[in-house]
């Protein structure tokens with residue numbers, strides 16, 4: 001397995017995998033208290049599932065409900081969120097394993113890039129494409145196609161934050177030895193499409209802790225060195 005390991009993910013002292021991230025961190029100085037972001041670590045591969053919600057409209061979305069659907073649904077109802085979309089960064093089971101069940105509960109459509117759609121064991125409701133913009137409450141979230149870990153891998157950019165799935169981790173990148181993977185492509189896509197979002201943008205990856213674009217651009221060994229491992 002890749003370096004995202006079990007040891008990285010002890011987030012709090014309560015034995016809970018839930019972390020609350022305040023809006024000031026999420027959308028910087030123009031956000032007020034309008035949005036909330038929650039991270040749940042789900043399933044045996046400890047994938048990060050994110051819940052992004054608008055505090056004004058109670059609209060929200062879920063990114064990568066890989067497992068533990070009842071726990072995710074509990075968070076949604078506790079926060080009185082109406083989920084408009086279930087967004088999938090890529091088709092690997094640890095990110096999409098709970099999507100069909102969460103769809104049954106929330107009635108929200110499951111969206112994934114067409115190139116990763118064939119690996120699902122259920123039918124997605126729609127496809128994501130590069131540059132597409134989705135509206136949730138008072139903010140927009142845009143789709144960035146970042147293949148390399150998988151052909152249909154995407155990242156999601158919301159004000160102040162980017163959700164990178166298994167393309168970019170804090171201090172690492174995703175595996176590229178799966179079918180359709182490409183190390184060169186992954187490096188190039190992250191450099192060309194993620195780094196220009198700006199050094200202050202917070203990175204929320206598909207596994208492990210968060211980071212910033214600036215920190216990854218400067219210190220992530222896969223981008224500091226030109227050659228491959």
Ligand SMILES: [Zn+2]
Pocket residue numbers: 090092149166174
């Ligand atoms: Zn993956």
Ligand SMILES: [Zn+2]
Pocket residue numbers: 045047092094095166206207
């Ligand atoms: Zn993963």
